[in-house]
Amino acid sequence: MPGPIAALRSNASVKNSCGETIAVSDSKPVLIDTHPGRNAQAYGIARELGADMDLIHEPSVGVIGNKGDSQCYIGVQRKVEAIHEKLRQRLGREDGQLAMRLVQPEFTVATSDGIRNGTREMRYSLIGREVTHDSVCEHLSASGMAGTVAVVACDKPPVGTLAALLEHNQPAIIMSDGSIHPATDPISNETIDLVSAYQVAGHEDEDFRKHISCAACPGYGSCGGMFTYNTMQTFIGVVGMQPLHMVAPPSDDPRRMEEFADELVGYLKGMIDSGTRPRDIVGRDSIRNAVIVAMAVGGSTNVVLHTPEIARAAGFANFWQDIMTPEEFNHLSQHVVPVLTDARPYGRYSMVDIDGVGGVQVIVRELMDAGLLNGDVPTCTGETLAEQVARLNPPAADGDVIHPVSKPYKPTGGLRLLGGNLSPGYSAILKLAGVEGGLDDNMFRGKARVFEGEAGLLTALDTEPEVFSDGDMIIVRYEGPSGAPGMPEMLDSTSRITTLCRERGIVVGLMTDARFSGGSVGLVIGHVGPEAALGGPIALIENGDEIIADLNINELNCTELQDKAVFDARMAAWEKVVADNGGIHPNCGVADTRLLNRMRRSGVPALQGGGMHPDREIWVNDPRDPVNTGFTPTNKWHDA
DSSP states (O other): OOOSSOOSSOOOEEEOTTSOEEEOOTTSOOOOOOOHHHHHHHHHHHHHHTOOGGGTTSOEEEEEEEEESSGGGTTHHHHHHHHHHHHHHTBSSSTTSBOOEEOOOEEEEEOOHHHHTTSGGGGHHHHHHHHHHHHHHHHHHHTTEEEEEEEEOSSHHHHHHHHHHHHHTSSEEEEEOOBOOOEEOTTTOOEEOHHHHHHTTTOSOHHHHHHHHHHSOOSSSBOOSSSHHHHHHHHHHHTTSSOGGGTSSBTTOGGGTTHHHHHHHHHHHHHHHHTOOHHHHSOHHHHHHHHHHHHHTTOOTTHHHHHHHHHHHTTOSOHHHHTOOHHHHHHIIIIIOOBOBOBTTTSSBOHHHHHHTTOHHHHHHHHHHTTOSOTTSBOTTSSBHHHHHHHHOOOOOOSSSBOOTTSOSBSSOSEEEEBSTTOTTSOEEEEGGGOOSOOBTTEEEEEEEEESSHHHHHHHHHHOGGGOOTTEEEEEOSOSTTTTTSOOBOHHHHHHHHHHHHHHTOOOEEEESSBOOTTOOSSEEEOOSSOGGGTOGGGGOOTTOEEEEETTTTEEEESGGGSHHHHHHHHHHHHHHHHHTTSSOTTSOOOOSHHHHHHHHHBOOGGGTSOBOTTGGGGSSOTTSTTOOOOOOOGGGGGO
16 A cells, blocks of 8 residues: 555556545546545545545646736636636546546735836736746645646736646646726727826826826726737637637626636546646647747737746747747748737737637637648647637638738737847847837937936936937846846836827837836837846946947947947946945845845846746856856956
């Protein structure tokens, strides 16, 4: 007889506490425990859940959800409960049922990006992805989960959830909680949303600011534009872990409580019966498909932060070597993949409007018919991507909300990676779909205006906006994964700059080692790496330096740093400041909690996902490695 808990990876046949013989297969984690103390709670939970107590020694199955302190998460619990009840009804030993132990729903915790943009609390946003990953991993592993349905919301928790499901690698399926509806300004009748509220932050009329903020977010659900949430929900659908037709409907769509809940349990049963696991679905070609679709929807820059982490969890050590090179990424976005959606923040429509014209499956079919996607990859429905789209039979692109490949909304993809002497590893990312001006012959040339953190920039925008001039390139540094720590997004800053530029008819760019919200628009370049805290070239820029962003060659350069003598002198001065401050630059943020300290010490570079990994040292290596940007400060930058 095995010990109290049998090994998960065993092919033995064992007896449970009722004397029944159970085969412990390699594909299903099984909790087998004959100890009466541990059985007591297992029986008690089954009794309270209304589940079959004869199934407590079978593999576990259950539902998880993302929770947080914003309206993004309000609809999650009711959907989790609805799916849980559908699942409970399908459990048993009769034909067509699942002989599995039901566990109670579990929830993760995350921070509201919308409430905390522009504050120091925003440092916890990306960390929320990591905390979600850890908590889901703990639940899946400790509960021996052999089947999971996940309801995800906001933009970081879904990625953390997917990464944990991939690591656990037992049958699992995801459903988006759904988007919030767009709002209508009751005075102007214009369509507005969360980004609209951020864009009026600098308005002189306090009553007007309050009027917009009160109207911008009606109901519940995650951000409705093609911001990070919907970029990543589309990604999760295309990569195969979410049924495509469940991506676009709003959070309050009744199908999510009944029809979709029932379908999810059916799809999960199919995965369990066939032994299909997440890593069977999320492979090289499916990830490439998802990246291409993210380009075609003009998606968030955060997709290049999240995709390496998803790829790593799926078993690929380095996304930029194993799946797609930076050069190929740019070639696809620059010459192959057009933007098909007229969506906010760069366009007019929301995900609810995309749902109204057929959903993301319309976009997928357009790209597939154009030969831009591999339709033979598997999905969670048991079908290939092509088979799933054929069954859904979406309508043709309407030409307004979703444009056909033959007549796209924009001729080139929405994202571009930049190299050059400020980003030698092609870490910097520009959301080209959101650029509203300033690119003459695909080039921006301006003067640096340096801020040692976002707080200083926000103060300047609040108190002296007149100091910003046409052609300025604002530099915000020491806000990367290690420096902040936590790599906050800068929707507050970018929104104010966008409004300032629109009102004055000027172009002001922003580049940072932090990141941006999917709602950011304008000439904004994020993820500039190596970050300032690690001695990257962004740390050496001085006020008045010439900054050139050249999209013809996809480079981001500082003219002054091309002079080796200047570079060496500035690096030596930077290194002295760091040495005099005990090994960390004084402009870095304070890591005054265990989470922030963990991020500072284990945060990998943005190009590798910006996550917390104890083996960060593997990225601190040779600066001549084009995909390796977490380097020890060194004057070799000039030669890289």
